[in-house]
Amino acid sequence: MPSTPPPVDDVLAALAEQFGDLPSSVFRGQTRVVVPESSSHEVLSLLKERGFDLLVDISCVDYLDYREPPMEMAACAGHRYGLVYLLASTVTNQRLTIRVFVDDPEPTVQSVVSLWKAANWLEREVWDLFGICFAGHPDLRRLVMPEEFTAHPLRKDYPLQGRGERHNFPVITRHES
Amino acid sequence: MAVSDAGKLQLPENVVVSRLDSLANWCRKNSLWPMPFATACCGIELMATGASKHDLSRFGAEVFRFSPRQCDLMIVAGRVVMKMLPVLQRIWLQMHEPKWCISMGACASTGGVFDTYAVVQGIDRFIPVDMYVPGCPPRPEQLIQAIIDLQDKIQREGTITGREFETAGRQARKRALVEIADPLSIDASRNPVLQRELAAGSGSPAGRS
Numbered sequence: 001m002p003s004t005p006p007p008v009d010d011v012l013a014a015l016a017e018q019f020g021d022l023p024s025s026v027f028r029g030q031t032r033v034v035v036p037e038s039s040s041h042e043v044l045s046l047l048k049e050r051g052f053d054l055l056v057d058i059s060c061v062d063y064l065d066y067r068e069p070p071m072e073m074a075a076c077a078g079h080r081y082g083l084v085y086l087l088a089s090t091v092t093n094q095r096l097t098i099r100v101f102v103d104d105p106e107p108t109v110q111s112v113v114s115l116w117k118a119a120n121w122l123e124r125e126v127w128d129l130f131g132i133c134f135a136g137h138p139d140l141r142r143l144v145m146p147e148e149f150t151a152h153p154l155r156k157d158y159p160l161q162g163r164g165e166r167h168n169f170p171v172i173t174r175h176e177s
Numbered sequence: 178m179a180v181s182d183a184g185k186l187q188l189p190e191n192v193v194v195s196r197l198d199s200l201a202n203w204c205r206k207n208s209l210w211p212m213p214f215a216t217a218c219c220g221i222e223l224m225a226t227g228a229s230k231h232d233l234s235r236f237g238a239e240v241f242r243f244s245p246r247q248c249d250l251m252i253v254a255g256r257v258v259m260k261m262l263p264v265l266q267r268i269w270l271q272m273h274e275p276k277w278c279i280s281m282g283a284c285a286s287t288g289g290v291f292d293t294y295a296v297v298q299g300i301d302r303f304i305p306v307d308m309y310v311p312g313c314p315p316r317p318e319q320l321i322q323a324i325i326d327l328q329d330k331i332q333r334e335g336t337i338t339g340r341e342f343e344t345a346g347r348q349a350r351k352r353a354l355v356e357i358a359d360p361l362s363i364d365a366s367r368n369p370v371l372q373r374e375l376a377a378g379s380g381s382p383a384g385r386s
Contacts, residue, residue: 145295146260153294162294166259167302172266174305 004029005095011050019043023074032097034076040100041110047087048115052096055116056086058123060130064156081107081132102132111137129154197337205249205275205335206328207237212248212272214265217255219282219314226317238324245271250327254314256284257297269304274342275335279323280306283313 008031015022015033019042024033035043061082076082079101087096102109111134112119123134124143131152134140142149149165151158188194215223226233233239242248245268257265269278280300283289286309288298300306307330308323335341 158294160293166294166297169259169262169266169297169303171302172269172304 006093007031008094008096011047011094011096014046014050015043018046030095030097032099034099034101037100037102037109040098041112044085044087044098044112044115047096047098051089051091052087052094054088054090055112055118055122056088057084058112058119058126059084059086060126060132060154062130062154062156076101079103081130083109083126083132085112106133107131108133108135110135113137128152131155198335199332201337201339202332202335206331209236209238209250209277209324209327210240210242210248211238212245212251212268213241213243213254214251214268215254216257216261217282217284219254219285222314222317222320223252223254223281226320231317231321233321233324236321236324236328245269246273248272249276251276251278252281252320253278253285253300254281256289256291257300258295259297260295262297262300262303265300266304275331275339277307277327277331278305279308279310279320279327281310281320281323282315283311286311289313 012024012031012033019035019039022033022035022043024031026032033043061084063076063080063082066076076099081102083100083102085098085100087098088094100109107130109132111123113123113134114136120137120139121143123137124139124141126132127134127137127140128142128145129152141147145153151163151165153162186194213220213223225231227239227241238250245251249272251269251272253265269276278300280286284291284296285300286306288296292298297303301309308327310319310323312319
């Protein structure tokens with residue numbers, strides 16, 4: 001894989017043809033496109049068809065109380081959660097980042113498990129830590145936190161030291177063990 | 178053996194008089210079988226302690242066993258997260274009496290730098306601990322010192338029958354392996370942090386501020 005991936009102009013043109021002008025920006029040779037939540041599944045389907053056969057990662061950022069967003073990130077202003085889809089093509093070596101912004105009270109986005117099997121656990125992790133609901137996910141359970149856990153700990157309004165979950169265990173004394 | 182004129186006991190060479198309690202404790206302290214509960218970098222120092230340079234077998238404690246049924250010294254080396262604590266407690270309950278516990282390193286003893294929602298802030302909140310070893314991670318010499326200190330403690334505490342380790346309730350529980358209660362059923366009454374959260378009314382879930 002070269003350090004700077006090949007340009008994705010052809011992909012951007014195809015996206016513009018079908019979905020109109022989507023805000024995009026380039027950082028160190030890597031292109032990112034902001035897609036509205038309503039058409040995210042269609043856009044990702046199209047990209048899959050155009051050869052982005054590898055879903056590298058799905059991640060999320062909580063922009064609660066975020067400072068003034070930089071110019072190329074203007075699309076995130078006013079939104080709370082920014083989903084990040086990292087796509088790659090194993091044929092052309094092209095890489096593309098898709099951003100989808102969702103908001104409270106029920107942040108929801110279409111699941112892409114039907115497109116990439118790899119999305120299954122990635123979406124479960126984002127659900128676990130950020131509470132983003134993936135509509136259509138076949139098995140949306142917690143991935144890393146215990147099943148009984150009730151919060152989504154990577155949200156910025158979740159206290160760093162938790163809400164007492166780490167102290168909520170039976171105490172075994174010397175006498176009873 | 179004879180009694181001399183002054184009423185003093187005359188012993189032949191190579192004969193030592195002691196109490197059977199001391200003899201039992203002497204056996205216990207010099208045949209510790211550690212249970213290595215190594216979850217982080219302290220585990221590496223634990224391995225170094227057992228390896229040839231520091232040679233824990235000089236103190237009779239080199240037989241690491243990975244079954245709690247065969248161990249009598251649990252060495253908790255590393256941070257314990259809230260998902261791991263029920264496992265730790267279960268292994269501790271499975272170990273036979275007499276048993277001891279060493280909390281090795283800053284994380285096992287206090288949570289260390291990991292003051293976050295997922296990390297237990299000291300295992301002594303939930304299981305009994307005999308020796309704490311400071312350090313991040315402690316050097317093997319420090320762990321050896323803790324084992325020597327624990328040996329002194331063992332020498333002072335037991336009896337030959339071991340009845341102080343042997344209550345009927347304990348043994349019944351161990352045979353039946355009674356499961357500990359559901360670890361995460363939130364119980365505000367024994368949870369000061371949760372009570373403070375509820376009192377402050379900040380327990381509500383997400384929302385833009």
